[in-house]
Amino acid sequence: MRTFLIATLLLLSCLPVGAMASEVGFLQSLAGDWSGTGKVLTRIGGTNLNVSCTLRSDASASTVSMNGKCRGLAVFTRTFSATVKADGERYTGNYVGPLGLPSKLAGSRKGTALNLRVTWARLVNGDRDAVLMIEKVGQNRLRLQTVDQDPASGQSVVTSRIDLQRPSTAKR
Template sequence: MTRHLLVAAMLLLFAGTAQADESAFLGSLEGQWTGGGMVRVRVDRTPINVSCNFDSQATDAALSMRGTCRGLIVVSRSIGADLQFTGVNYSGTYVGPSGRKSTLTGKRRGSAINLTIHWAREVNGDRRANLTLQKVGENGMKLMTVDVDPRSGNRVVTSEINLQRK
């Protein structure tokens, strides 16, 4: 009985510490961000250079990001993500340039939240890709998506956006 109480107390303590760590981490991602990078519409297409602006809001266990990326001078697309932290996992939604809502699931490792995207429709031959949201130093953030080329089986970076706090 004492052993079960001790284990329960340790689990509660760990959960509280993890929640506090996530609160600080998510808070460090809050703010206005600007930057750029590249986006591939399909794994076999030439990358398009983009410039982006994001606004992110954080709470103790959630992060919401809204932004716009522009490419080819006249093309502008809104994108956004909402993440919730529960226990040791992240889950949420992503709305990309198509306007369709896709689901996100994953975990944080160090300064990066590594997520699996479950697309609302087939993209590049399947409905899965990976998204990494990484804190870079005090005032930087990197967003990167990686998908698999259905013909070769190779992993392809389909977007990489480097942001700086405004």
């Protein structure tokens, strides 16, 4: 009985380490330089703008920091950043958009995607809530997508979708 109890305690003590190791590997897979294109909705009901973006991501055992820049219409450039920290299977952090106001992020990972609830620092599309997904697509692709709710219809609307990839080895 005593051996069984010791074995059970050892097994249970190892479970969080395994979960944390999984998060470390995922976070570190996000590190590096990324570039790509996408669409950003100026406002719900507005027009989509085509953008070209670059992103630099640094990761540690429990944190990923992203700093990016998007250009559109050859007229404007907007910077953004996000820092997300893993605490077990829970993720929290901050997002700073073009206006420089920090918004809160909270959520979890499902498969290869971080699904984060955004609490904007100010009203955006009639409220302060949206969803940000940071999804690893294969080995060398990354998708950033923001979904908000249309205040008039209640329908979910993709307000930004940016598909990024690592620079190819031929360009290095």
